[in-house]
Amino acid sequence: MSKEQEQALIDRARGGDRDAFWGLVESSAPMALRLLTRLTRDKERAEDLLSQTVLKAVDGFEKFRGESQFSTWLVSIALNLARNEIRQNKTRQEINWDDVIPAGAHNHGSAEAELIEWQDPHEVFAQKELRELLDDALAELPVKYRTVFLLRDVEGFSTRETAKALGLSETAVKSRAVRARLALRKHLTPYFGQKEEKAHGSGL
Amino acid sequence: MAQDCKRMLGELSDYIDNELADELCEQLEVHLKDCPNCRIMLDSLTKTVRIYCEDKEERLPEALSQKLRAACEKKWDSKDSKK
Numbered sequence: 001m002s003k004e005q006e007q008a009l010i011d012r013a014r015g016g017d018r019d020a021f022w023g024l025v026e027s028s029a030p031m032a033l034r035l036l037t038r039l040t041r042d043k044e045r046a047e048d049l050l051s052q053t054v055l056k057a058v059d060g061f062e063k064f065r066g067e068s069q070f071s072t073w074l075v076s077i078a079l080n081l082a083r084n085e086i087r088q089n090k091t092r093q094e095i096n097w098d099d100v101i102p103a104g105a106h107n108h109g110s111a112e113a114e115l116i117e118w119q120d121p122h123e124v125f126a127q128k129e130l131r132e133l134l135d136d137a138l139a140e141l142p143v144k145y146r147t148v149f150l151l152r153d154v155e156g157f158s159t160r161e162t163a164k165a166l167g168l169s170e171t172a173v174k175s176r177a178v179r180a181r182l183a184l185r186k187h188l189t190p191y192f193g194q195k196e197e198k199a200h201g202s203g204l
Numbered sequence: 205m206a207q208d209c210k211r212m213l214g215e216l217s218d219y220i221d222n223e224l225a226d227e228l229c230e231q232l233e234v235h236l237k238d239c240p241n242c243r244i245m246l247d248s249l250t251k252t253v254r255i256y257c258e259d260k261e262e263r264l265p266e267a268l269s270q271k272l273r274a275a276c277e278k279k280w281d282s283k284d285s286k287k
């Protein structure tokens with residue numbers, strides 16, 4: 001939906017046009033559902049949270065000022081509602097920078113560790129396995145990195161919209177995004193790394 | 205991974221997003237030519253982002269959509285009756 005189309009729907013919805021409001025919901029709800037599903041890892045729970053989100057949006061639509069896109073607003077409602085439901089890895093809330101970047105392998109006598117080249121993930125795994133693997137890797141990420149990665153990298157929010165939806169600075173969004181990518185990359189490398197090099201590689 | 209390369213990880217990420225300033229972009233590309241590790245890092249990071257973007261469900265399941273719309277109507281009716 002273009003900006004103009006969205007604005008037109010918002011104006012009509014403000015005037016009490018239910019179909020217009022529903023049009024806004026229909027275009028943003030699939031994204032909210034994807035996020036909720038990946039954050040809770042529970043389809044039913046995600047659908048329930050989406051219902052709550054949409055009803056909250058109906059209730060609070062007067063408060064939507066149009067400073068952000070409707071989808072950003074809806075997603076921030078969803079994330080707020082989901083906050084307590086999101087599965088958090090209790091022991092780890094931070095990503096250690098040094099953990100996710102390949103170390104120099106000084107003890108191997110070479111100046112730096114060789115990184116392992118990735119194969120095309122689709123050549124290594126069937127679609128269903130792949131999805132599970134990706135979701136598992138995502139679940140390993142502390143929530144604050146997971147949400148940034150999902151919004152910005154998966155759903156295509158700009159750094160600014162991500163910052164708005166999460167109430168963060170743009171700098172914080174960027175640094176979390178880098179760490180999230182590196183952590184996921186590290187987690188996935190043992191699965192997607194070229195097999196023949198894996199035998200003597202460091203797993204990074 | 206060498207210290208120099210580690211320092212470039214943030215830039216590499218910006219590069220993937222097409223958000224790296226032109227000047228830094230050129231510097232990075234020069235480095236990439238000579239550094240297999242950074243090339244692999246770039247390739248695997250790009251693949252990481254891309255693979256998570258694949259096959260996204262773009263529509264709500266029909267039953268859920270109907271349920272939601274009905275719930276909205278009910279909410280609107282109760283709001284209207286309060287006015």
Ligand SMILES: [Zn+2]
Nearest residue numbers: 209239241242
């Ligand atoms: Zn390098």
